[in-house]
Amino acid sequence: MKRENDEINRLFRTSLSDAEMPVRLDFWNELEKDIPIAIRRRKMIVFRFAAAASVLLVFAGTFAAFMNFLPKNEIADAFTKAAVSCGAEGTLSQDAVKIDFPPIETATYAGSLGKKTSGNHCAVSSAENEEDAVSVTISMSFSFSQSGYTSNQSNRNIFTAGQNGKDIENEETDSQNRLLTTEVNKSRRSSINGFVAGNIPFAGKQNQSVRTEHKLPLSAGVTIRKELTRRFSLETGLVYTKLNTELTAGEYDADHYRQDQTLHYLGIPLKAGVSVYEKKRVELYASAGSMIEKCISGHIKTKHYEQGENISYEKSLLRPNPLQLSLLLSAGIQYALTDRFSIYAEPGLNYYFDDGSPVETVRKDKPLQFNLLCGIRMTY
Amino acid sequence: MENETELIKGCRAGDNSARKQLYTLYSKRMLAVCYRYIGDLDAAHDVLHDGFIKIFTNFSFRSESSLGTWITRVMVTQALDYLRKQKRINRIIVHEDQIPEIPDVSDEGDYNRIPQDCLMEFVAELPIGCRTVFNLYVFEGKSHKEIGDLLRIKEHSSTSQLHRAKLLLTKRIKEYMNHEERK
Numbered sequence: 269m270k271r272e273n274d275e276i277n278r279l280f281r282t283s284l285s286d287a288e289m290p291v292r293l294d295f296w297n298e299l300e301k302d303i304p305i306a307i308r309r310r311k312m313i314v315f316r317f318a319a320a321a322s323v324l325l326v327f328a329g330t331f332a333a334f335m336n337f338l339p340k341n342e343i344a345d346a347f348t349k350a351a352v353s354c355g356a357e358g359t360l361s362q363d364a365v366k367i368d369f370p371p372i373e374t375a376t377y378a379g380s381l382g383k384k385t386s387g388n389h390c391a392v393s394s395a396e397n398e399e400d401a402v403s404v405t406i407s408m409s410f411s412f413s414q415s416g417y418t419s420n421q422s423n424r425n426i427f428t429a430g431q432n433g434k435d436i437e438n439e440e441t442d443s444q445n446r447l448l449t450t451e452v453n454k455s456r457r458s459s460i461n462g463f464v465a466g467n468i469p470f471a472g473k474q475n476q477s478v479r480t481e482h483k484l485p486l487s488a489g490v491t492i493r494k495e496l497t498r499r500f501s502l503e504t505g506l507v508y509t510k511l512n513t514e515l516t517a518g519e520y521d522a523d524h525y526r527q528d529q530t531l532h533y534l535g536i537p538l539k540a541g542v543s544v545y546e547k548k549r550v551e552l553y554a555s556a557g558s559m560i561e562k563c564i565s566g567h568i569k570t571k572h573y574e575q576g577e578n579i580s581y582e583k584s585l586l587r588p589n590p591l592q593l594s595l596l597l598s599a600g601i602q603y604a605l606t607d608r609f610s611i612y613a614e615p616g617l618n619y620y621f622d623d624g625s626p627v628e629t630v631r632k633d634k635p636l637q638f639n640l641l642c643g644i645r646m647t648y
Numbered sequence: 649m650e651n652e653t654e655l656i657k658g659c660r661a662g663d664n665s666a667r668k669q670l671y672t673l674y675s676k677r678m679l680a681v682c683y684r685y686i687g688d689l690d691a692a693h694d695v696l697h698d699g700f701i702k703i704f705t706n707f708s709f710r711s712e713s714s715l716g717t718w719i720t721r722v723m724v725t726q727a728l729d730y731l732r733k734q735k736r737i738n739r740i741i742v743h744e745d746q747i748p749e750i751p752d753v754s755d756e757g758d759y760n761r762i763p764q765d766c767l768m769e770f771v772a773e774l775p776i777g778c779r780t781v782f783n784l785y786v787f788e789g790k791s792h793k794e795i796g797d798l799l800r801i802k803e804h805s806s807t808s809q810l811h812r813a814k815l816l817l818t819k820r821i822k823e824y825m826n827h828e829e830r831k
Contacts, residue, residue: 284771
């Protein structure tokens with residue numbers, strides 16, 4: 269039986285291996301016309317990808333150069349300053365600090381400093397409710413590195429320590445944040461997006477005395493976008509954000525405290541999108557939505573320095589309980605490179621509601637933030 | 649062959665007359681290949697067109713095999729892509745216990761005399777799943793494991809698809825021979 273089976277194979281193989289069939293008469297003419305079109309299309313695709321990559325590289329390079337050469341202190345000085353007098357006295361005991369301050373109305377988070385500091389504030393004499401100048405730097409980058417900027421104000425103290433009659437400058441600097449996003453969006457019907465982001469805060473209320481340095485908030489997330497109709501879509505997913513703040517009170521060459529606070533948030537966004545204009549390769553759209561976040565973990569490290577020397581160190585867990593709610597509004601422009609790949613940019617605004625916790629974050633200081641999102645979309 | 653080297657050079661350079669020459673040399677044979685896989689003449693022409701476009705826009709021939717083998721491989725790949733888009737080949741399931749033994753054809757007369765175009769039609773008439781496996785096994789010399797990887801089916805399914813193809817082809821041959829005898 270096997271021989272007969274192989275016979276069938278042999279029969280067809282020998283007979284049909286070199287078989288020929290007549291081709292349609294006009295076939296070559298059509299093919300000849302289509303070849304240059306196909307070559308041109310292929311070159312355009314390569315060109316568009318190269319152009320997109322170059323644009324992104326230029327932005328990344330510009331941003332990196334800007335961050336590298338930025339005279340942060342000078343820029344900080346150029347903005348509004350308000351001298352705040354903070355009458356405080358502190359006594360140092362063995363491993364804790366007891367600080368007495370004149371009472372203040374604003375809430376404070378008590379750090380773990382010997383568990384003795386609480387409700388300590390500086391009286392704000394003239395700087396209260398002063399709004400900072402708005403400074404926005406727009407840059408786009410796909411860099412994953414964190415770059416610090418000083419947004420010197422703190423209206424709630426995590427801790428305070430100081431000397432009598434010390435003037436602490438209240439400074440404002442611009443912040444160079446940028447929103448980094450890489451978004452992979454699959455399908456007109458549904459899409460999966462991955463992104464990394466950072467925000468540029470707008471003016472926030474200033475109060476006082478301690479130098480606060482909010483580091484660039486970094487976010488990363490995965491979202492799913494579903495097109496409900498040709499124009500309307502919904503998007504949700506999971507977003508992780510890391511907030512980092514450094515606070516310093518006192519002079520570097522004298523007694524001072526430094527606290528390093530890191531918070532990790534996990535959030536669920538919900539966005540609705542509307543396509544506004546669509547022609548050929550370009551699409552304009554608008555989105556609005558909100559996000560609920562919960563701090564899942566965090567810690568605060570406190571170092572006490574005396575005469576420039578570190579004399580104590582403490583680390584404790586920190587996890588503000590309340591949920592963080594935010595609203596977002598953005599406009600988007602998308603350019604299709606091929607049938608599958610598009611690049612897009614989404615400038616937008618985020619507003620972070622006060623979560624009611626006493627913990628100091630960039631969102632409390634500057635609830636209104638501008639972000640600029642750049643991404644690559646893949647459709648199927 | 650010197651001519652072939654010149655031809656390859658010309659196609660790489662985008663010379664239109666070289667392209668036409670290549671087309672003239674291979675189009676009929678490649679149409680037969682496409683038809684064997686696709687089973688429909690119009691669709692086979694579409695696949696042939698796309699195959700040549702692919703060849704001429706990116707002439708990536710590297711002399712690892714003969715020119716004919718390379719062109720055939722491009723066409724087969726194009727045909728498989730087409731089939732994948734049309735139907736899910738790996739959805740076709742054959743229950744092995746339903747396939748009878750392949751009957752003996754040797755006593756049916758000289759089946760070697762069956763014309764080529766009839767044999768081509770017998771293959772084209774096969775259901776898509778076993779036709780694809782049959783083509784890959786018999787003409788491309790692929791193993792069942794390789795076919796399984798290529799079509800994303802189990803090796804076992806490839807074996808049963810080939811068995812089914814042979815059964816159907818044998819049946820067709822017998823019918824044809826009986827019909828011819830009656831004449």
